[in-house]
Amino acid sequence: MxxxxxxxxxxxxxEDDLGDKLGTDPKLDNVSQKRIxxxxxxxxxxxxxxxxxxxxxxxxxxxxxxxxxxxx
Amino acid sequence: MxxxxxxxxxxxxxxxxxxxxxxxxxxxxxxxxxxxQDTLLRALSxxxxxxxxxxxxxxxxxxxxxxxxxDYRKRRREVEDPDGSYAGRLVVEPEQGAKLDFxxxxxxxxxxxxxxxxxxxxxxxxxxxxxxxAAICGCAVGTIKSRVNRARFRLASMLQVETxxxxxxxxxxxxxxxxxx
Numbered sequence: 001m002x003x004x005x006x007x008x009x010x011x012x013x014x015e016d017d018l019g020d021k022l023g024t025d026p027k028l029d030n031v032s033q034k035r036i037x038x039x040x041x042x043x044x045x046x047x048x049x050x051x052x053x054x055x056x057x058x059x060x061x062x063x064x065x066x067x068x069x070x071x072x
Numbered sequence: 073m074x075x076x077x078x079x080x081x082x083x084x085x086x087x088x089x090x091x092x093x094x095x096x097x098x099x100x101x102x103x104x105x106x107x108x109q110d111t112l113l114r115a116l117s118x119x120x121x122x123x124x125x126x127x128x129x130x131x132x133x134x135x136x137x138x139x140x141x142x143d144y145r146k147r148r149r150e151v152e153d154p155d156g157s158y159a160g161r162l163v164v165e166p167e168q169g170a171k172l173d174f175x176x177x178x179x180x181x182x183x184x185x186x187x188x189x190x191x192x193x194x195x196x197x198x199x200x201x202x203x204x205x206a207a208i209c210g211c212a213v214g215t216i217k218s219r220v221n222r223a224r225f226r227l228a229s230m231l232q233v234e235t236x237x238x239x240x241x242x243x244x245x246x247x248x249x250x251x252x253x
Contacts, residue, residue, distance in 0.1 A: 026225040036224050036231075037196055040181075043174040044197035047092035053105060056087050056112070063116060064075040 075116065083112055086132050089198060093133060096193050097140055099182050107143070111136040130200065134208045137190065144186070180230040184223055191219035192227075 028036070090111060094104035114135050115122070122131055181189060187209075194205040195216065202220075206213045 026222065028221075028224050028228055032228045033224055036227050039174075039177050040192065040196050040227075043177050043181075044092050044096065044193070046174065047095050048088045050088070050091070052084065052087045052091075055105065056084065056108065059109060059112065060075065060080050060084055064077070064080050066075075 079119070082128055083115065083132075086129055087112075089129060090132060090136055093193055093198055094136060094140070096181065096197070097137075097186075097190060099178070107136055107139055110139050114139065127204070130204050130208060133194070133198070133200070137208055176231060177227075180227050183230060184226055188219045188223035188226065191216050192223035195220050196224075 087108060090108045091104060094107040094111075095101055098104050098107065111132060115132055118135075122128070181192075184192070190209065191205060194200045194208060195202060200208065202213050202216050206216045209216065
């Protein structure tokens with residue numbers, strides 16, 4: 001595990017490459033890449049787990065009802 | 073338009089991931105929900121184009137992504153709004169559902185060029201393969217890989233820089249939230 005390095009978010013290898021004109025794609029070391037990935041998924045999962053607002057259930061229920069009425 | 077229960081359930085089941093993608097893409101919950109609603113309506117009116125057995129989520133993400141881009145282009149035409157100032161407004165306030173723990177990360181994410189942000193979200197968060205993400209964005213697989221790499225690199229750089237800064241993102245975010253309320 002890398003818990004001893006936990007206070008730093010990420011280590012960047014080549015900071016000089018930060019400009020807009022990049023000759024080659026920059027590379028991150030594996031530890032940084034994993035940290036970025038973990039944070040991204042944690043943030044995203046938090047959003048995915050939010051309850052679905054009623055407006056979407058209502059919208060789909062309404063559309064389903066309309067479909068049934070116009071069916072012959 | 074008929075909406076069969078199976079399709080309704082499938083669409084409803086896709087809403088959480090569509091919302092997460094839309095919120096992360098736009099940084100604004102209200103706008104994201106409008107995007108998701110437009111996506112559902114667009115999907116239903118084009119449902120005959122959907123091939124059963126293929127990935128419904130990927131198809132819905134494609135629609136949402138295209139709607140976001142045309143909306144984004146329209147907004148940029150209406151208001152001259154270069155990337156920098158646009159990114160500055162992309163703050164999801166905690167009471168809208170974001171946890172404060174993720175503020176630094178969200179702020180950094182909002183500063184990415186939008187093509188890099190969407191590639192990273194599709195591959196790194198939504199769980200699509202590089203091939204699926206390329207199909208959703210209408211570009212080459214290599215382009216997606218490159219964008220994801222650059223996105224990770226930039227995020228790492230920004231987060232690293234900000235943790236070493238005395239005027240860190242926490243105090244700046246708090247100040248921004250205070251002045252905007």
